Amino acid sequence: MPFQFFGTAGAVPSPTRDNTALVFYSQDEAVLVDCSGSPYQKILKAGLDPMRVSSLIVTHRHVDHVYGIPSLAHNMGLAGRRTTLHVYALAETMEILRGFLDLFPLEEKMPYRFELHEVPGKEGHEVHRAKGFRIFSTPVKHGAPNIGLRVEFDSPGERGVVVYSSDTSPCPSLVALARGADILIHEATFPHSDAARAASDGHTTGYQAGEVARQAGVKRLFLCHFSADLHGRVDELRQEAMRAFSGPVEIPEELREYRV
Ligand SMILES: [Zn+2]
Ligand SMILES: [Zn+2]
Numbered sequence: 001m002p003f004q005f006f007g008t009a010g011a012v013p014s015p016t017r018d019n020t021a022l023v024f025y026s027q028d029e030a031v032l033v034d035c036s037g038s039p040y041q042k043i044l045k046a047g048l049d050p051m052r053v054s055s056l057i058v059t060h061r062h063v064d065h066v067y068g069i070p071s072l073a074h075n076m077g078l079a080g081r082r083t084t085l086h087v088y089a090l091a092e093t094m095e096i097l098r099g100f101l102d103l104f105p106l107e108e109k110m111p112y113r114f115e116l117h118e119v120p121g122k123e124g125h126e127v128h129r130a131k132g133f134r135i136f137s138t139p140v141k142h143g144a145p146n147i148g149l150r151v152e153f154d155s156p157g158e159r160g161v162v163v164y165s166s167d168t169s170p171c172p173s174l175v176a177l178a179r180g181a182d183i184l185i186h187e188a189t190f191p192h193s194d195a196a197r198a199a200s201d202g203h204t205t206g207y208q209a210g211e212v213a214r215q216a217g218v219k220r221l222f223l224c225h226f227s228a229d230l231h232g233r234v235d236e237l238r239q240e241a242m243r244a245f246s247g248p249v250e251i252p253e254e255l256r257e258y259r260v
Helices: 039-045 069-078 091-103 172-178 192-201 206-216 228-233 235-244
Strands: 003-007 021-025 030-033 053-057 085-090 114-119 125-130 133-140 146-155 158-164 183-187 220-224
Touching: 003 039, 021 039, 030 039, 039 069, 053 069, 053 125, 069 091, 085 091, 085 125, 091 114, 133 172, 146 172, 158 172, 172 206, 183 206, 192 206, 206 220, 206 235, 220 235, 228 235
Parallel strands: 030 053, 053 085, 085 114, 158 183, 183 220
Antiparallel strands: 003 021, 021 030, 125 133, 133 146, 146 158
């Protein structure tokens, strides 16, 4: 099952990297994970049909993961969407989503429903099941309640597991979620020389992302959510991760299709 990064930056984007968000898709549907930038345009740039987007999973309430939601909801409506868009989030994140719907008169204008589904903060919860894939969540360790995601693909000719950490310090629940995955997408906001700051901000260093990959026994590691001052030298984070993890470590390109 293919996926793409709509962005790979941390909270502050740069000319080369936008805020971290992802899309996972099959023949039948696409699922967005977090919502920043100009999401409708990103869907088009990814070569996907916006009407094929069935759902959006919002990992946590921080601005860089949610600010595109009013724009996405508005654009989908103006583009003539009629089918329900399912939105999944923790209760603490849901408050922000309801706030958006109150702040803008979105629901009046939308010819479709924006259906909110609360995700319980428990390990291994099945968030979404579609033809060809299932998505599970687990709580991770960050400044706001947050979830990591495990996407399991099982369709003819395409089997595999991709895990996304979202924003987190290294944590055992994520190691458990990532166990044996084909690809672990782990945040690496800071270099290891900033380990103290990473810990206090609820983030991970490049080296620590490598340790998580090794502990979870994954096949490949992708890094993301890079602090803006590192965008010119992200390969240093990759080199750090490779000191802890012997498998391939990649710095993903935005809007490029990846497969397990
Ligand atoms: Zn973030
Ligand atoms: Zn965050």
